[in-house]
Amino acid sequence: MNAPAELLVDTPAGLARITTPAPRDVWWELAGKDLDTNPSQTPHWLDCLCATGPYRDASRLYEFERGHRLVLPLAGRTHRPQILGSEESWPAQWGIGGPVCPERVSPAEARVVFADLARLRALRVGVRLRPADQDVWADAAAGFRLEPHMTQKVDLDGGFGTVWERRFGRRVRREIRRAERSDVDVEVDRSGRLVPAFYHLYRKSIVRWAEQQHEPLALARWRRTREFPPRRLEEVASRFGEGCAIWMAWCAGEPAGACVVLRHGGHAKMWRSAMDRELAHPVRAVPLLYRLAIEDACEAACRTFDMGESAPGSSLAEFKASFGAETFSSPRYLRERLPVSAAERRLRTAVKRLIRFEDA
Template sequence: MNTPAELLIDTAAGPAHVTTPAPRGTWWDLAARDPDTSVTQTPTWLDCLCETGPYRDASRLYVFPDGGRIVLPLVNRGRRPRQLDAEESWPAGWGIGGPLTPGDVTPEQARALFDDLAHRPALRVGVRFRPQGAELWQRAAPATFRLEPHMTQAVDLDGGFGTLWQDRFHSRVRRDVRRAEKAHVDVEVDRTGRLVPVFQELYEQSIERWAAQQHEPLALARWRRRREFPTGRLAAVAARFGASCAVWVAWNAGEPAASIVVLRHGPHAKFWRAAMNRDVAHPVRATPLLYRLAIEEACEQGCRIFDLGESAPGSSLEHFKAGFGAESRPSPRYWRERLPVSTVERVLRTAVKRAIRFQDA
């Protein structure tokens, strides 16, 4: 772990003390006091990121004159020169980061955080905010930070599972679940990491399916997907989260059909990953059954929110999640760069997609 550094900065909210990396005890204290803290805003999530990627802890604790405290989860690559590094909360594929605080954030404090990030020496700085309080951060964001719209879908669990099933689940979802139950799909849930290899097997099969759907060479698809989700990452997450990481697997006639991974922190449950053998899972509707059981368990455990993650507006995935009562909410990303690296990367990706006739799913 990096040796903490402390500094005093002048801000719109008065002189603020900044400690980086943020002390873990303080971070956990704020996470417990902030009712909107998600799984991906915890120190455990940062540790998983650093263990399975080229990252190190760059989190920042802000303490203001009025006693207000903000922790910003943040990582950098560390091995790069500071002027060529990126500081992000979080890197692509790691979900929502953003600040957490036990109380209301004032507009001055929000501007202070952006001002501090604007003066970081890194080539790129980016923060993905959670839906709660997104309007405040939007008003505070300076013109030097660009807005990158994102939408996340979540199921409000108030009222319990009976209410969800009867009033908020779409009839097609209830029909699919009943079909899976009649087909005698077997389901087990593991919180020890035992079923991680089963998920990995299904994930490899999913890569082949996605490559065919997107007209992508299989070798390129495997390289890209494994770079985004390396072998060993789920095992690391399962080991660090322990019983708070549930690997659900549906079996059809003894063959693995589908699997999902659900994480939990406090009253928040988060769907993280899914994989399936479509030829085995789809005829018996194994995947909807897994979602149904995971949501029911979250209700029984007293969770308030079941986060289903990001989906492109108008996509089939958004439609699928909406069937479980999920509502879309903005979770914007703000970023700034000293050189147009992202623009160059985007142009190159577009050129490659055109060359291989890539089709977005």
């Protein structure tokens, strides 16, 4: 880990001390007190990112004159000069980041954070906010470009009985009852033992996704494996421990469907899922897994079950909504010295048009 560096800054909110990387004990303390902290805002998440990708800990602790403290999880690129790299919370595909703070941040303090980020020498600086953080932080993001994102979350208030009766749709309840009558066995692993079985299903899913999206299989395998290599789940399972659950459905002794759920405090997060459609679909294995994972989150006294981002209006978004997942805005704010994101977007669009790629 890098040796911490401290900076004392005179700001409109008073003197502010900025320490980077953020001391882990303080980060864990604030994450424990901030009831809105997601699994993806913990030090474990950053450690997994750094252990499985070209990233370093660039997190920042802000201490304000009136006693408020907040940590901004941040990952910087390695093997590049800082002026050609990025510092983001988080990089694409790593979900929601944003400030961890148990106390309400004032508009002046929020502006201090974004002003500090604007001074970084990185080519790109980005922060993706939690839905609960939008108002004060969005108003403070002067000079940062808004990139819309969403997430779908199930409200677990009232316990699983309430969720089942009032939030699950009728059709998904029927499919779950059908699964419960089928020849399907389910187990949950909190030790990482089922990582190989999950990746067996993930490789099968890549083939299915490539067919659905009209993507060359070789390209799909390269892209998906680069995005989610086996060691990434191994690292997450190792660092999160009991907070990482791999739910696996078996049919006739063969893995049929699986999902990975992470947990921190009052929040559960559906991180990854995969299936062998020929085995899983006839017995409705995936709805059963989701039902059991949501019930488990209720029993652990979680307040929300985050099912992640989906393309608005897509079949995946509708599937999540059938479990009672509501859509919340979770915007990302970017500042770039050069229009890197726009160039990347144009390149992706051109490649998709060339291969007739279809977004799921």
